[in-house]
Amino acid sequence: MGIPDYWIKLLKEKKDEEWSMGDMWHTLTNRRYGEPHVAYCESHDQALVGDKTLAFRLMDAEMYWKMAVDQQSLIIDRGMALHKMIRLVTLATGGEGWLNFMGNEFGHPEWIDFPREGNGWSYEYCRRQWSLVDNPSLRFKFLNAFDQAMVRLAQEARLLNNPPPFPLNIDETNHVMAFHRGGLVFVFNWSGDRAIMDYMLPVPQKGEWRVVLDTDNARFGGFGRQDVSMPHFTDGDGNLSLYLLPRTALVLKRVGSAVMARRLGRED
Structure with a gap:
């Protein structure tokens, strides 16, 4: 949990220009040599009600209104750029395995909330909106294309089978x-x-x-x-x-x- 906790803390507490390269490198690579680790930049907890996915933390409500390919937004531009970079650096440095929660690969904006007494046993958020990534007029398709290329590169290079x-x-x-x-x-x-x-x-x-x-x-x-x-x-x-x-x-x-x-x- 050290890596996803690090990204949450960094995005919440530090301005972009305050990010430390040394701290980032230490957090991403700080593990016992020879002991396999699975890396992930956001956990399932962040996709559940009450917390935010990495994409939503980066872009927040702007995702509801500015994800069309013909719209311009500095918030979306920053969020998409950092979403790709954070996922890539975590996969490449974080361990010998890679974990993704469904929908996070294309920046799903919302949480999952299973039917329970607290939400009136509602199924409204008990789903992933695959239609977002399938819609050619939305930018989610770009994040998905990057994720596919990133994973394919790691597989073909046998990246996670290599030393740290x-x-x-x-x-x-x-x-x-x-x-x-x-x-x-x-x-x-x-x-x-x-x-x-x-x-x-x-x-x-x-x-x-x-x-x-x-x-x-x-x-x-x-x-x-x-x-x-x-x-x-x-x-x-x-x-x-x-x-x-x-x-x-x-x-x-x-x-x-x-x-x-x-x-x-x-x-x-």
């Missing part, structure tokens, strides 16, 4: 977190307003690297500001130069798995 993540850079100044696991490099820019040109990052192997997952991809409800087909080459010191956009995450893989790169990084 190794930090490459925990950058408090720029709010950047980067780590390596299972042949993949994960780079998170948690800043809400700072785009960073030519961010130099040491990687485990020299050569050509390609983006295989970009949270800002348009098919995930992002703005599609990066050309994910562009290769990245290490310099003589084994560093990559990356363009990091605010509230986005990139996953890169060294060339040698071009099939995965095409499937996960180049679909529009």
Whole structure:
């Protein structure tokens, strides 16, 4: 319960610019080595009446009025960006298994409340609204598409069968977190307003690297500001130069798995 409790506390008590990369890394990776753990960023308790799902905590009532694809909302933009990033970083760092409560993968806005005396034995909230993700005019489909791509990437890379993540850079100044696991490099820019040109990052192997997952991809409800087909080459010191956009995450893989790169990084 440490990880979901951490996300609740962080979102309730800290402004975005106050988030500590060190605290985040410590919470996500603080476990006994060799003892398998199941990671999750929100528990079933958060989907029950009286509490809020991660998506609802991020976007709250705005989800009722501004989730149409043709509507604009800074609250929804922030919430969707962080929803994708929080799920990705939790899956990639939190353990050797991944747990999701039904509907949370596409940001279901409401709770579940089973029939009981306190609600007059009502069935009104005793359901998940699958129609939300099936409606092409709503943004829930984007979160669902991202979740599918994220899980597929983890499966194909056998990510959770690999040793725990190794930090490459925990950058408090720029709010950047980067780590390596299972042949993949994960780079998170948690800043809400700072785009960073030519961010130099040491990687485990020299050569050509390609983006295989970009949270800002348009098919995930992002703005599609990066050309994910562009290769990245290490310099003589084994560093990559990356363009990091605010509230986005990139996953890169060294060339040698071009099939995965095409499937996960180049679909529009």
